[in-house]
Amino acid sequence: MKVYEKPNALYGTFERKTGPALESTHYCQGCSHGNVHKMIAEALVDFGVQDRTVFVSPVGCAVFGFYYFDTGHIQAAHGRAPAVATGIKRANPNSIVLSYQGDGDLAAIGTAETIHAANRGENITVIFINNAIYGMTGGQMAPTTLIEQHTTTTPGGRVEGIHGNPIRMCEMISTLTAPTYVERVAIGNSKHIMKARKAIRKALQIQIEGRGYSFIEILSTCPSGWKMTPPDARDWMLEHMTKVFPLGVFKDESKAREPGSWDRVIKPFEPEAVGAYLKDFVGATVADPSQSKPQEMHCKFAGFGGQGILTMGLFWAQLAMRAGSKVSWIPSYGPEMRGGTANCQVNIADERIGTPLVEEPTMLAVMNQPSLEKFEAEVVPGGVLLVDTSMVKTAPTRTDIKTVLIPASEMANQMGTSKVANVILLGALTAATDAFPFEYVIKTLPELIKKKSLVEMNIEAFTRGYQYVREQQNG
Amino acid sequence: MATQLMKGNDAIIIGALAAGCRAYFGYPITPASEIAHAAAIHFPALGGTFIQAESEVSAVNMLYGTAGMGIRSMTATASPGFSLKQEGLSYCAGAEVPAVVVDVQRGGPGLGNIAPEQSDYFQATKGGGHGNYRLIVLAPNSAQEMCDLTGLAFELAEKYRNPACILTDGFVGQMMESVDIPEPKALTTDHRSWAVDGTPATRGNLINSIYLDPYELEAHNLKLQAKYERCEVEDVRFEESDIEDADLIVVAYGIVSRVALSTIALARAKGQKVGIFRPITLYPFPTKRLAQLAEKTKKFLVSELSTGQMVEDVKLAVGHTAQVRFFGRCGGVVPTGNELLDQYDAILGEEG
Incomplete structure (x- = not known):
């Protein structure tokens, strides 16, 4: 003979409950939550998973799931249980995660979380208590409230043209590819209840075996919210709700899913492995002790997008950093982006750098007309202005600065690619400012270029730019 | 490393x-x-x-x-x-x-x-x-x-x-x-x-x-x-630069504190004793330290990329013991160093 008693996954007395009557639940007479709680608890014990179960309590009457289930609990905000459950399951795939939700929680405020957790096929079990009403907040219309059903927010009954139709979640979720098992059951007569028990057990079994996402919708009664006696509520549910929400299996791919195939795991932190990975990824920058630091410079590189402006500035900053300077690099951003120029700003200094923004450049390199027009006036007296004359048709007007003109884009085209014009300018800049010795750049440049096949061409480009300026200086 | x-x-x-x-x-x-x-x-x-x-x-x-x-x-x-x-x-x-x-x-x-x-x-x-x-x-x-x-x-x-x-x-x-x-x-x-x-x-x-x-x-x-x-x-954290003798303390965080840092040498070259106070923890806010500083320094300038938010905490911290001015830019505009220097001129040029 089988003895039916309270399963051990429910507490003997409910110590977490506030107020008197620690042996009874807070649920109303005739409410289906009690039945469902008992079926879940029984399954958790039978399957031996109570210790590793995490119950996600929703907002709604079942928010107090932690009064009753002797399992781990994480309470979630209204509608967010599937997102919280996702985090939990990823954190420990060995945990058994129950997202237990009512109709307002699951099918109204949390629709997005519901659909997307299902769509990702999280290996969790969603228990959906559909009683066609908001119970805890005072009997308002739920997304599943039936047409003509009276609630405190549809006092004249739900009207299709005003309130929309009852939403069918099993039908929606079963259209998705990922879910494994979707079934709608009811807490009706004993036959229904046995079916509900079977469905809950099957859903949990699927999760335990790692076969993926299950969604069990349980048509439930809310005699208080419906203002009916418990027997009337059960009859009403079976008569009316099952017409709108037909019972049955909507999707079952449990046999087709490989057990244990769900492996979206967060592995534990291994400091040494992370350290090695980060070092490998960022690649240590080795300062060159033989190279002395360049002078302090505040540089602006400007031109069209696609001319390699940002890279030019980045190379310049890296050359200085490897020589032991403090550097900052910032691309055009915010209001700077207007006016047809892309630019980046580089600061090079011995000491800590203040603003990364260069308001008064000591060095300006321009690769298009708008950049010359916009920035020439900013250069400090005695500063250096470098112009790609292939791209800029008017001559600079300032006489109090050092102007270096070089047809960098044409020189690049002669080499077969316009893409190295920026590096030709770098060569010119090096010669014009004497910021770095030629040999230092030739030695360092290969380390800055990611594609090794391009190293030779860049060295050649740099050399041509450098020599062009040196010849001008000597000539 | x-x-x-x-x-x-x-x-x-x-x-x-x-x-x-x-x-x-x-x-x-x-x-x-x-x-x-x-x-x-x-x-x-x-x-x-x-x-x-x-x-x-x-x-x-x-x-x-x-x-x-x-x-x-x-x-x-x-x-x-x-x-x-x-x-x-x-x-x-x-x-x-x-x-x-x-x-x-x-x-x-x-x-x-x-x-x-x-x-x-x-x-x-x-x-x-x-x-x-x-x-x-x-x-x-x-x-x-x-x-x-x-x-x-x-x-x-x-x-x-x-x-x-x-x-x-x-x-x-x-x-x-x-x-x-x-x-x-x-x-x-x-x-x-x-x-x-x-x-x-x-x-x-x-x-x-x-x-x-x-x-x-x-x-x-x-x-x-x-x-x-x-x-x-x-767990209050902050950073101070040149505040020991400051007649004016600039309070700024994030990018604005970097702009302010660039102005200090320029201001001091003009004989203006300006320092910077940078909260690193915005909560907990360094209220006590600011109150202390206000005992000595009587002028504060708060600069933010907003129409005035942190300035309220600075005012709460210093109460009526010091004057608190605000200079903010917003919409994506960042104050330039020269704009801050103009503020210093105006504040330090005032009587009292």
């Missing part, structure tokens, strides 16, 4: 990984998306998890789930997304879950623009969601600090079991500077006394923020309050 030139946004992920962060949940938004891009590469490569969530709201709730399991986890967003995350952060604070969130502030209100602002200060420091709570708010002003303060955010979040926030802006995120990569260390904290991690050891634990009984909820609030008071004593 490995050093590399990198963007502030990338440095956040490097700092997080080195601190043992194992999960990242995010939703695309400019100018914070690069943080998600870096996370999408590095978290899976290191056996962690990266999820592009269906919404900012879901992202912060996934974070609540993993962090509630005792795993260091994070999310990052920009201002409109930060607004959406307030619900989740309130729950994290209420349930004492140590989550880390990054807000790369952009222009607002509403859709605003993608240029930098510092106009989420109120939302970040005053408890932007419902209820009595605070985030621990750290404000980096360099790529190195983006990395280091992210690590610190995880430590403080766990120390107080409270969400911590990196409050930064688009400039600090986009800026490249050299970053020393920290050496990851084994975590010494044990989450089993409070977390629910799906093992027998934590079966009796509860992550929860509902207290139906008013007296219980009041007690819970007072417990949270006691933590914040402790935090205000133990």
Whole structure:
């Protein structure tokens, strides 16, 4: 003979409950939550998973799931249980995660979380208590409230043209590819209840075996919210709700899913492995002790997008950093982006750098007309202005600065690619400012270029730019 | 030590990984998306998890789930997304879950623009969601600090079991500077006394923020309050430059503090004794220290990328003992060094 008693996954007395009557639940007479709680608890014990179960309590009457289930609990905000459950399951795939939700929680405020957790096929079990009403907040219309059903927010009954139709979640979720098992059951007569028990057990079994996402919708009664006696509520549910929400299996791919195939795991932190990975990824920058630091410079590189402006500035900053300077690099951003120029700003200094923004450049390199027009006036007296004359048709007007003109884009085209014009300018800049010795750049440049096949061409480009300026200086 | 030139946004992920962060949940938004891009590469490569969530709201709730399991986890967003995350952060604070969130502030209100602002200060420091709570708010002003303060955010979040926030802006995120990569260390904290991690050891634990009984909820609030008071004593951080003899102290954080730094030598060359006070923790705010400084220095200038938010905390700190002026730009406009210098001229030129 089988003895039916309270399963051990429910507490003997409910110590977490506030107020008197620690042996009874807070649920109303005739409410289906009690039945469902008992079926879940029984399954958790039978399957031996109570210790590793995490119950996600929703907002709604079942928010107090932690009064009753002797399992781990994480309470979630209204509608967010599937997102919280996702985090939990990823954190420990060995945990058994129950997202237990009512109709307002699951099918109204949390629709997005519901659909997307299902769509990702999280290996969790969603228990959906559909009683066609908001119970805890005072009997308002739920997304599943039936047409003509009276609630405190549809006092004249739900009207299709005003309130929309009852939403069918099993039908929606079963259209998705990922879910494994979707079934709608009811807490009706004993036959229904046995079916509900079977469905809950099957859903949990699927999760335990790692076969993926299950969604069990349980048509439930809310005699208080419906203002009916418990027997009337059960009859009403079976008569009316099952017409709108037909019972049955909507999707079952449990046999087709490989057990244990769900492996979206967060592995534990291994400091040494992370350290090695980060070092490998960022690649240590080795300062060159033989190279002395360049002078302090505040540089602006400007031109069209696609001319390699940002890279030019980045190379310049890296050359200085490897020589032991403090550097900052910032691309055009915010209001700077207007006016047809892309630019980046580089600061090079011995000491800590203040603003990364260069308001008064000591060095300006321009690769298009708008950049010359916009920035020439900013250069400090005695500063250096470098112009790609292939791209800029008017001559600079300032006489109090050092102007270096070089047809960098044409020189690049002669080499077969316009893409190295920026590096030709770098060569010119090096010669014009004497910021770095030629040999230092030739030695360092290969380390800055990611594609090794391009190293030779860049060295050649740099050399041509450098020599062009040196010849001008000597000539 | 490995050093590399990198963007502030990338440095956040490097700092997080080195601190043992194992999960990242995010939703695309400019100018914070690069943080998600870096996370999408590095978290899976290191056996962690990266999820592009269906919404900012879901992202912060996934974070609540993993962090509630005792795993260091994070999310990052920009201002409109930060607004959406307030619900989740309130729950994290209420349930004492140590989550880390990054807000790369952009222009607002509403859709605003993608240029930098510092106009989420109120939302970040005053408890932007419902209820009595605070985030621990750290404000980096360099790529190195983006990395280091992210690590610190995880430590403080766990120390107080409270969400911590990196409050930064688009400039600090986009800026490249050299970053020393920290050496990851084994975590010494044990989450089993409070977390629910799906093992027998934590079966009796509860992550929860509902207290139906008013007296219980009041007690819970007072417990949270006691933590914040402790935090205000133990974990205030700030940086001072040239304040010893200052006639005028500039109070600024993030990118504005960098602009201010560039002006000090220029001001002093003109004989103006100007110093900088930079709060690193925006909550807990360095109230006491500012009050101390106001005993000696009688003029303060607060500069922010906002129409005036942090300035309220500075005024509260110094009371009537000193004069507090405000100079803000917003919409993505950053004050120039010359604009700040003009402010110094005006303030120091005034009588009294």
